[in-house]
Amino acid sequence: MFRLHCNKCYHLRSQEPTLALNLTRCHHIICANCLERSSLEDPKKCPLCSQPLQTIPIDRNMPSGMAQYFEDPTRFLKLYQKISKFQGDQRTSDNVGFWQQMERQRDLELQLQGYNKIEMQLNQQIEREKKRIEEMRKYIEYYEKAAPSGSSSSHRGRRGSRSSQERGSRPHTPSVTTTTTDTSMEKENNFFMDTTADDFGPKKRRNDKNFHI
Ligand SMILES: [Zn+2]
Numbered sequence: 001m002f003r004l005h006c007n008k009c010y011h012l013r014s015q016e017p018t019l020a021l022n023l024t025r026c027h028h029i030i031c032a033n034c035l036e037r038s039s040l041e042d043p044k045k046c047p048l049c050s051q052p053l054q055t056i057p058i059d060r061n062m063p064s065g066m067a068q069y070f071e072d073p074t075r076f077l078k079l080y081q082k083i084s085k086f087q088g089d090q091r092t093s094d095n096v097g098f099w100q101q102m103e104r105q106r107d108l109e110l111q112l113q114g115y116n117k118i119e120m121q122l123n124q125q126i127e128r129e130k131k132r133i134e135e136m137r138k139y140i141e142y143y144e145k146a147a148p149s150g151s152s153s154s155h156r157g158r159r160g161s162r163s164s165q166e167r168g169s170r171p172h173t174p175s176v177t178t179t180t181t182d183t184s185m186e187k188e189n190n191f192f193m194d195t196t197a198d199d200f201g202p203k204k205r206r207n208d209k210n211f212h213i
């Protein structure tokens with residue numbers, strides 16, 4: 001803290017505590033005596049810098065904005081450090097949040113890729129099943145035609161047996177199982193039961209072995 005004194009006559013407040021001091025808008029300190037003297041010459045100008053004069057008494061009733069000029073500046077330095085740290089922490093938190101959202105988005109993209117692969121596999125399986133059903137239908141149709149007259153309730157059977165030329169070439173025996181094996185179906189079923197959405201993320205790659213790609 002500096003020594004409080006009149007900037008015009010250099011009287012120290014400590015030497016004369018009763019002497020009233022004033023702070024000007026131009027940041028000069030003038031004692032009551034000097035202010036009175038200067039008002040006789042030019043009451044509208046600061047006796048030190050001649051700027052338009054506006055004063056307030058230096059006392060406990062000063063507005064806080066002005067009173068701060070008489071406080072220890074290190075107090076403001078500490079306050080500045082606290083404010084700076086607080087705002088720095090807020091920026092760090094904001095960055096962490098941003099990166100977490102980015103990571104989450106990457107995980108969701110991987111998850112979506114996983115679902116797309118499953119959809120592709122299921123569509124392929126549907127196609128294989130359709131082919132198998134078609135084969136089965138041809139097979140049944142062939143043997144229905146080949147069945148002896150009267151033995152079948154089918155109206156086609158009553159027309160009498162046909163020659164092998166009429167029946168066409170015998171279709172090959174369709175497979176009973178699907179093109180994918182039963183065990184792989186089982187695995188796929190387990191996959192749906194055991195797998196949660198999060199398992200597609202990069203942290204749980206172990207579950208990838210359940211994909212049949
Ligand atoms: Zn003075």
Ligand SMILES: [Zn+2]
Pocket residue numbers: 024026027028046047048049050051
């Ligand atoms: Zn001044």
